[in-house]
Structure formats: C-alpha cells, structure tokens
C-alpha cells in the first residue's frame with residue numbers, strides 16, 4: 001500500500017523523463033492566476049514544478065496562443081509544464097509539435113475544467129465521459145511529443161460517474177507519465193470537500209506512476225494530511241498558493257523537521273515588488289499591468305489589520321505605479337502590528 005506520509009515522499013526529488021524535479025510540490029494551473037510572475041515566485045518559494053494557465057490547442061495551432069505563450073514565458077523558466085486543453089486528437093497532436101518546436105519540455109492535458117465554454121467543445125472534464133477517446137488522444141500526443149506528458153483530471157463527470165481510477169489507468173497505458181487528480185466531480189465545481197478516498201483509489205490504480213493529490217490544500221500542514229490519507233507521491237496546490245507562495249517553503253520545512261516560518265510583512269513587501277517588476281516585463285500596457293497587480297496587492301494584504309479598507313481604496317488605483325505605492329505604504333504601516 002503506498003504511503004506518502006511516513007517518508008515525506010513529496011519533499012523528495014522526482015526523476016521523470018529526462019527531467020529532475022527537486023520535490024513533488026506543484027503550483028496548479030489556474031487561468032489568470034498562474035502567470036509568469038506567480039510561477040517564478042512559487043518556484044523561488046520552493047515549488048518543484050509550476051504549470052501554466054491552460055492554453056487552447058486550437059488557438060495555438062491558429063497562432064494567437066503561440067504569441068501569448070512566447071510573451072508570457074522567459075527562456076530561463078524551467079521546471080515548467082504547459083497545460084493544453086482541446087477535444088480533437090488532430091489539433092492536440094499539432095499543438096504538441098508546435099510546443100515541442102518551441103522547446104517546451106512538459107505538456108499537461110486538461111481533463112478537469114468544468115467551465116461550460118470548454119464543455120461545449122467537448123474539452124476539459126467533458127472528456128471524462130469518453131475514457132476510450134482519452135486513451136486515443138494521449139497515445140497520439142505521446143507519439144508526437146518527446147517531453148514529459150501528464151494529465152490532470154477530476155474525480156469524474158458527476159456523482160454517478162466517478163471514473164477517475166479507470167481514466168488514470170487508460171491514460172497510463174496510453175503513455176501519460178504523471179497523473180494529477182482533483183478530488184471533485186465536474187458537477188461539484190468547487191463545492192464540497194475534495195474526496196481523498198477517491199484520490200487514494202487513483203493512486204492504487206496506477207502504482208507505476210507518480211500521482212499528485214489536489215484539492216483543499218490551504219496550509220502547509222495539509223500537505224502532510226493529504227499525502228497520509230491518499231498515499232499520493234506529491235501535491236498540487238492551487239488557491240492555497242494565491243497570495244501565499246510561502247506554503248511551499250512551509251511544507252518543505254515540515255519535511256525537514258523545522259518549524260514553519262510565517263511570512264513577515266517584509267516578505268510580503270519584497271514579493272509584491274518582485275511581482276510588480278515581473279508583470280511590468282511582460283504586460284502589453286498599463287491596463288494589463290494594473291489588472292494583474294491588483295490581484296496580488298489584494299492577496300498580500302489578506303489577514304493584515306486594515307486590509308479590507310486598503311483593498312477597497314487600492315482597487316480604485318488606475319495605474320500600476322500608484323497601486324505599488326499604496327501597497328508599499330499599507331504594508332509599511334502594517335509592519336509593527338503584524339511582523
């Protein structure tokens with residue numbers, strides 16, 4: 001029986017394909033959130049792998065998403081998986097060739113997105129309804145891409161069809177090298193608790209592959225709990241890392257038997273400044289810059305005294321410079337109480 005907890009497997013390196021990850025803690029793909037700045041900051045905080053926002057295979061083939069990808073990655077960014085969504089085998093295969101040409105080393109196939117826009121096209125979690133089609137797609141992607149290939153799925157379409165263990169086996173037989181399982185069905189969206197028993201069943205269904213458990217890891221100690229309950233080799237963290245990249249550092253401290261060091265206000269300040277620089281380096285204009293920065297200014301003020309008032313005020317800032325200055329001043333004032 002796999003048991004990830006006793007040996008802190010998730011803190012150990014993972015050799016996969018030609019790559020070596022320093023650990024198995026992964027920043028989840030999150031649209032509009034797992035941008036370049038968030039990915040680089042998560043890696044600095046200890047994430048062993050980061051995943052991009054999901055990219056449309058169709059748009060990649062047409063060319064538009066290709067420009068977006070080029071603009072939103074930097075050559076030094078390694079330990080990066082690019083997530084693809086799509087429903088058509090031919091389009092996904094062509095997208096794999098294109099990404100391969102661009103030097104991408106890891107592709108993750110999206111089998112989990114519950115958004116109607118994806119489902120109407122038969123992509124995301126809609127594919128969970130046709131497991132054999134998943135097998136054909138993964139096999140074709142495997143033939144056209146020589147890097148690491150993984151899939152990320154939900155537990156199933158709805159409560160009556162929680163077929164993730166079966167889908168995991170099919171994907172593994174077709175050539176997937178790693179499976180992430182978010183323990184909710186498409187019907188649940190983000191409601192209820194992620195089902196850890198189901199995650200364990202997926203771990204047991206594909207003993208030859210590393211499985212990442214995903215869902216509701218909001219604190220570093222949750223990494224211990226979810227691996228103990230599921231036997232997963234690693235953990236993917238989504239919402240728990242928004243505004244809290246230190247969750248990765250905290251989990252690694254736990255594995256090393258060290259106390260978790262909560263972020264100081266100074267940590268938040270340095271990190272926010274880094275976000276601002278990275279966002280400025282890729283944003284097309286000030287509107288885009290301020291839009292992305294608002295998200296982090298808001299996230300880093302959470303839990304600090306006066307945070308709510310700050311957010312109302314700061315969200316009105318119309319340019320990035322003003323927003324950075326307001327946040328800097330807020331954090332400087334919050335320092336004596338919260339550091």
Ligand SMILES: Cc1cc2nc3c(=O)[nH]c(=O)nc-3n(C[C@H](O)[C@H](O)[C@H](O)COP(=O)(O)O)c2cc1C
Pocket residue numbers: 028029030031032033053054083110111112113152182214215216217236237238239240
């Ligand atoms: C804002 C947001 C955007 C997301 N975008 C994606 C996505 O593009 N691809 C994907 O596979 N999952 C996406 N997800 C799902 C997450 O990757 C993850 O599976 C889910 O949030 C559960 O993990 P958590 O409880 O750690 O957040 C998204 C989630 C959120 C909150």
